[in-house]
Amino acid sequence: MKIFIKWIRRIVIAFFVFMIIVYTTSYMMPAPILGQGHYIKLYDNQNQLYYQSNQQSNDVTLKDVSNDFIKSIVAIEDHRFYQHRGFDPVGIMRAIKANLLESKKAEGASTISQQYARLMFLTNDKTWSRKINEAFLTTRLEAHYNKNTILEGYINTVYFGHGIYGIKNAARYYFNKHPKDLDLNESTLLAGVVNGPEYFSPFKNMKRAKARQKIVLDRLVEEKYITQQVASKTLQTPFQLNQDRSSSLINAYPYFKDTVIQELKDLGFYSEDYINQGLNVQTTLNRSVQDELNQTVSQLMKDRDELEVSSLIVDNHQSGVLAMIGGKDYETSQFNRATHAARQIGSTMKPLLYYVALENGFSPTTKFKSEPTTFKLDNGKTYSPTNFNKKYAYKDITLAQAIAVSDNIYAVKTHIFLGEQALVNALSKFGFTHISPHPSLALGTLNTNIYELSKMYTTFANEGIYNDVHTISKITNNNGDILYEYKPTNKELLNKESCLILNQLLTAPFDKRYSTYASATMANYPTKTKFAVKTGSTSFDSLCAGYNPNYTILSWTGYDDNREMNMASDSKIPKVIFQTMANSLQKEDVWYKPTKKLQQIPINPISGDYLENGIIYWFKNS
CATH class of the missing domain: 3.40.710.10 (DD-peptidase/beta-lactamase superfamily)
Structure with missing residues (x-):
């Protein structure tokens, strides 16, 4: 037992030394430039831009977004976001306990800062080099930007399914609204979608979307943002989903654009790994002929x-x-x-x-x-x-x-x-x-x-x-x-x-x-x-x-x-x-x-x- 405790102590000390090095290095390094990558731009055969995906809408500030959504996304994705410095020790310990001791379904402990770093700069590779790079990028974000800037970047970048990135596009796609006009019902739905956009989309499965929304509402009750009575009433309120979703999309030469996207998929480039790098796609389109x-x-x-x-x-x-x-x-x-x-x-x-x-x-x-x-x-x-x-x-x-x-x-x-x-x-x-x-x-x-x-x-x-x-x-x-x-x-x-x-x-x-x-x-x-x-x-x-x-x-x-x-x-x-x-x-x-x-x-x-x-x-x- 003493040997086990000794090894645990060594691991903890090594971890803290590593984090001190990481944070010190991050403060000394320049601030990472936000807003790069995570887009698809299509150019015609004269090299003129004719379409840019709205996968990142950097013009949305926190004051332009419903407080209900901001509270919901923080509560469900990282409820200690304003307390930690990029990594959540409590969350990490909870994940270790769930994954190793309780043999439950694997549980993650990624914070909003980590997710944002991964979305903006990295890929989803499950390698140690990616995890180390993510750690450095997360601490650089925390070292050089305040929490609201990080949160703002995150909600502008996160994926909501159906090819939609960012809260501005999601609000328009799902409800044909501006982000600031989202009510509690709509906000908790969108916050829940983020965890599994293709799985929890109400357009694909309303039952799963409602089940996920309940988890978000329960978290808001725990955070004392709403009462249980409000949560129950919200859960029983039907969604008024946007029935004309095509009109909410930017459709420059839409059939041609869709064919290009399909070709990107066939070539293996329509993935987060590549989109995170920013994709500039020169196409064969001749706009005058089209x-x-x-x-x-x-x-x-x-x-x-x-x-x-x-x-x-x-x-x-x-x-x-x-x-x-x-x-x-x-x-x-x-x-x-x-x-x-x-x-x-x-x-x-x-x-x-x-x-x-x-x-x-x-x-x-x-x-x-x-x-x-x-x-x-x-x-x-x-x-x-x-x-x-x-x-x-x-x-x-x-x-x-x-x-x-x-x-x-x-x-x-x-x-x-x-x-x-x-x-x-x-x-x-x-x-x-x-x-x-x-x-x-x-x-x-x-x-x-x-x-x-x-x-x-x-x-x-x-x-x-x-x-x-x-x-x-x-x-x-x-x-x-x-x-x-x-x-x-x-x-x-x-x-x-x-x-x-x-x-x-x-x-x-x-x-x-x-x-x-x-x-x-x-x-x-x-x-x-x-x-x-x-x-x-x-x-x-x-x-x-x-x-x-x-x-x-x-x-x-x-x-x-x-x-x-x-x-x-x-x-x-x-x-x-x-x-x-x-x-x-x-x-x-x-x-x-x-x-x-x-x-x-x-x-x-x-x-x-x-x-x-x-x-x-x-x-x-x-």
């Missing part, structure tokens, strides 16, 4: 009731997203249809099918008969696709005309001729997995979104070279250290010559000379400069995807509940978006050049025969 896309879509979607829209514009040279719309009204719905929808893509699938065909000996003049056809499948079943409006040529048509009018019979015949697995294999190159081969796949029964689809079209546009479509170019921290920089992989995913032939073929939908038994799909939506394009439609979706060497433009319209689109004007919206943005983006013709492995041959658009003044397509050399 503003024009916003205006175009806004005009087209006016008075469209519940019809929804998504649109995407990509810079093909870097595969960077220049502009994005995920819906017609972000405040009504934050669901990003450009990146998260799962919709059938219709005939926008066909270019990949025809790329596979070109790789297997097809040319612009390869013919199949366009007529009503019932296909007998290997499993004994039959499949009877139809053309749009049941219009058929009732004769052989070329691949060029099949593309121009989007003939479904030609597509399915091509698909079955190649073998249904061939298209599945091609899709797997773009990350589409677990797809079953089926004749209908040729007509776009794949469920995806225009963001994923853009990866295919930008590869066509880049002559077979694949790079990840992205929104983030570079990430630096508050010190200017480069944490991440996008590097193109330039993966040769598709054959260059087949892509070039396909790109030239995809100009056919604009050509009225193909409008015989059916209309060329983009004949009424010509662009001022040369583009490749493909439309797609189902009973529930309408799409348009097109490109030139510089830009890829994709758009979709439909209803979220998958109801049919009965108005023809609704299905035309993606075409109008494409035409408008193509004419705005490209002022001069920029087009591809055939390689030495290709020859240019003018053909009759209908028969496919050589015609001196016909349409020029590209063919592989024999």
Whole structure:
């Protein structure tokens, strides 16, 4: 027993010597600079700031905050805050007793000063070096700043869940109030949320939020700030939560911003460890392009009731997203249809099918008969696709005309001729997995979104070279250290010559000379400069995807509940978006050049025969 007491005495003495050294050193060191880090700033492709997270709102002083909240947060997080010098000996001993002697759930003893030091300057690593650094930072805070300054910094920095930092933003998000107007009921709720923001949020679980609020109220009773009667009455009072939380957020290009945040998460940088350093994110956003896309879509979607829209514009040279719309009204719905929808893509699938065909000996003049056809499948079943409006040529048509009018019979015949697995294999190159081969796949029964689809079209546009479509170019921290920089992989995913032939073929939908038994799909939506394009439609979706060497433009319209689109004007919206943005983006013709492995041959658009003044397509050399 004497040996045990001797060792305890040594540990206590060593601890006090250590703390004396820490405090002495802290007084000699300069005051830590407050207000650095703990933010996310987004910059456009011209390096202009367009969004800054409100994760730290330093403009809120204690006099701007309800006394009920100040008392509540101190009571529940560190009720001896004004008595200790950064570390709470009583709290430490209580935690040791609970953790070691009583075998209860692990209990912490972090003071508000420690939490603030960790939030502002450190990470959540459970290492001894982090704990030692935290100790020094805590004592430096206590040595150079008074308690109110530390408390003020803390309530401006602490996390309240839902991406909200600081009491100013939390009051607005949860109750649509200023911090000084929070009553006891609201204050105790917010003070309780801090302990587990995702767990105790009333928007996620009201029962847990009320249970946590009771703990805060009981602590206020112990501190003699309120009576038990007031606590009981407050606990029984319902919350008047903010029902329009989107309006309380700063929404600069919101769908684009949300995509950047998701990419930060995917890259592993959307964590407290990195946010504490301050994140400066250079994005691919072009604000002038985004503003024009916003205006175009806004005009087209006016008075469209519940019809929804998504649109995407990509810079093909870097595969960077220049502009994005995920819906017609972000405040009504934050669901990003450009990146998260799962919709059938219709005939926008066909270019990949025809790329596979070109790789297997097809040319612009390869013919199949366009007529009503019932296909007998290997499993004994039959499949009877139809053309749009049941219009058929009732004769052989070329691949060029099949593309121009989007003939479904030609597509399915091509698909079955190649073998249904061939298209599945091609899709797997773009990350589409677990797809079953089926004749209908040729007509776009794949469920995806225009963001994923853009990866295919930008590869066509880049002559077979694949790079990840992205929104983030570079990430630096508050010190200017480069944490991440996008590097193109330039993966040769598709054959260059087949892509070039396909790109030239995809100009056919604009050509009225193909409008015989059916209309060329983009004949009424010509662009001022040369583009490749493909439309797609189902009973529930309408799409348009097109490109030139510089830009890829994709758009979709439909209803979220998958109801049919009965108005023809609704299905035309993606075409109008494409035409408008193509004419705005490209002022001069920029087009591809055939390689030495290709020859240019003018053909009759209908028969496919050589015609001196016909349409020029590209063919592989024999």
